[in-house]
Amino acid sequence: xxxxxxxxxxxxxxxxxxxxxxxxxxxxxxxxxxxxxxxxxxxxxxxxxxxxxxxxxxxxxxxxxxxxxxxxxxxxxxxxxxxxxxxxxxxxxxxxxxxxxxxxxxxxxxxxxxxxxxxxxxxxxxxxxxxxxxxxxxxxxxxxxxxxxxxxxxxxxxxxxxxxxxxxxxxxxxxxxxxxxxxxxxxxxxxxxxxxxxxxxxxxxxxxxxxxxxxxxxxxxxxxxxxxxxxxxxxxxxxxxxxxxxxxxxxxxxxxxxxxxxxxxxxx
Numbered sequence: 001x002x003x004x005x006x007x008x009x010x011x012x013x014x015x016x017x018x019x020x021x022x023x024x025x026x027x028x029x030x031x032x033x034x035x036x037x038x039x040x041x042x043x044x045x046x047x048x049x050x051x052x053x054x055x056x057x058x059x060x061x062x063x064x065x066x067x068x069x070x071x072x073x074x075x076x077x078x079x080x081x082x083x084x085x086x087x088x089x090x091x092x093x094x095x096x097x098x099x100x101x102x103x104x105x106x107x108x109x110x111x112x113x114x115x116x117x118x119x120x121x122x123x124x125x126x127x128x129x130x131x132x133x134x135x136x137x138x139x140x141x142x143x144x145x146x147x148x149x150x151x152x153x154x155x156x157x158x159x160x161x162x163x164x165x166x167x168x169x170x171x172x173x174x175x176x177x178x179x180x181x182x183x184x185x186x187x188x189x190x191x192x193x194x195x196x197x198x199x200x201x202x203x204x205x206x207x208x209x210x211x212x213x214x215x216x217x218x219x220x221x222x223x224x225x226x227x228x229x230x231x232x233x234x235x236x237x238x239x240x241x242x243x244x245x246x247x248x249x250x251x252x253x254x255x256x257x258x259x260x261x262x263x264x265x266x267x268x
Contacts, residue, residue, distance in 0.1 A: 010058035010059055010060045010061075010099070010100075011059050011097040011098055012057070012100075012101070013038065013058075013059055013067075014054075014055070014102060014105070015036045015051070015053060015055045015069070015105050015107065016053070016104075016106070017033070018033045018069065018071045018091070018107045018108070018109060019106075019108045019109070020033065020071070020109055021109070022110070023110070023111070025117070026111055026265075027117070027120045027263060027265050028122065028150065028189075030149075030150065030189060030224060031071075031073075032223070032226070033053070033085075033109075034052060034053060034073060034074060034082070035051060035052055035053060035073070035082055035084075036051050036053055036055050036070075036072065036107070037049075037069065037070040037071075037072050038050070038051065038059075038067065038068075039067065039069070039070070039090075040059075040061065040065055040066070040068075041067070041068060042065065042066065050072055050082065050084075059097060059103075061097040062098065063097060064094060064095070064096045064097075065095065066094050067095055067105070068090045068091065068092050069090065069091040069093075069105065069107040069109075070090055071084070071085055071107070072084050075226060076213070076214045076225065076226070076227050076228050077214065077223075077225045077226075086185075087115055087183070087185065087267055088109040088110070088111065088112070089109055089110055089111070089112050090109070091107035091108060091109055093105060093107075115267055115268070116267065116268050117265060117266065118174045118268075119170060119174060119244070119264065119265075120266070121155075121264045122151055122262060122263050122264075123154050123155050123262060124151050124152050126142065128140060128142060128155065128171075129171055130168045131169065131171050132166070132167065132168045133168060133169055133245070135167050136165060136167045137166075138157055138158065138159060138165070139157070140155060140157050140166075141155070141158075142154070142155060143155070143156045143260065148262065149189045149191070149222045149260070149262040149263065150262065150263070151262075154260050155260070155261050156258065156259060156260045156261070158256060158257060158258055158259075159249075159250035159254075159256070159259075160256050160257070161250070164249060164250040165248075165249055165250075166248045166249075166259075167245060168245065168247075169243040169244065170243045170245075172243070173203060173241030173242065174241055174242050174243070174244075174266065175242075176229075176233045176242050176268055177268050178233050178234045178236070178237035178239075179234060179237070180234070182234070182268065183228075183268060184228075184230050184233050184267070184268045185226055185227060185228055185229065185230075185267050186213075186227040186229055186244060186264070186265070186267075187224070187226055187227070187265040187267065188224075188225055188227070188261055188262070188263060188265070189222055189223065189224050189263045190219065190222070190223060190260060190261045190262070191219055191220070191221060191222045191223065191259075192216065192218050192257075192258065192260065193218050193220070193257060193258055193259075194218060194250060194254050194257030194258070194259060195215055195218060195248065195251060196215070196246060196247065197212050197213075197214070197215050197246070198212075198213050198244070198246055199211050199212040199214075199247075200213065200232050200233065200242045200243065201242065201244075201245055202232075202235070202236035202239040203240055203242070204236060204239050204240060209236055210245070211232045211235060213228070213229055213231075213232050222260075229244075244266065246259075246261070
């Protein structure tokens with residue numbers, strides 16, 4: 001009577017990585033998918049767990065089941081804030097679970113259809129979609145040498161003792177959705193030895209408000225970031241449009257600040 005019933009034996013799911021497929025008008029396929037959000041459909045389904053990649057985890061199921069996987073990212077570069085990226089769709093597969101069996105998945109995801117990409121710039125063309133503001137004492141340049149992340153160009157700016165402040169904003173004003181159920185993200189690749197800030201200028205008929213979103217810390221190697229602008233946009237829901245800005249002040253411990261940015265995507 002004191003014996004426990006025989007415990008079920010799980011199957012084991014293995015996911016090495018999640019890949020991103022893009023359509024011709026969706027820009028770079030580079031991504032920083034760091035987690036797999038694993039779901040089961042049907043009875044006793046729903047989210048089973050979020051696992052850092054590469055991942056191996058047990059699943060207490062037997063027989064054929066439909067599984068779903070979402071791609072997880074670090075929101076605004078914060079390792080402590082990890083989300084299922086709302087613009088990537090589900091990977092769906094049907095697998096057969098057996099006790100102690102191994103199941104290897106190779107998920108591929110895409111952007112949901114119907115998303116808006118009002119601003120994309122991979123800096124392949126000489127013309128820039130950004131311009132320095134009147135506050136900036138240095139210029140924005142397009143780089144075309146081996147410092148580029150991918151393709152033929154990227155944007156860059158440099159700061160030194162004589163020119164220590166930089167700011168630029170998009171030349172265009174973008175209407176963006178504001179509200180609790182609306183998402184607005186800015187994706188970009190970057191490399192920098194100096195902290196810089198990303199945010200928005202919200203323009204209303206009576207004022208222009210500058211709102212910072214995230215301070216980006218130095219990275220020696222190229223990195224990908226998903227910046228959530230939703231809260232900042234929603235602070236000024238009556239704006240006629242928004243500009244994205246980048247800014248930086250040279251750090252005292254840096255002789256020459258170098259900031260490189262590529263593959264910008266504004267998405268909602």
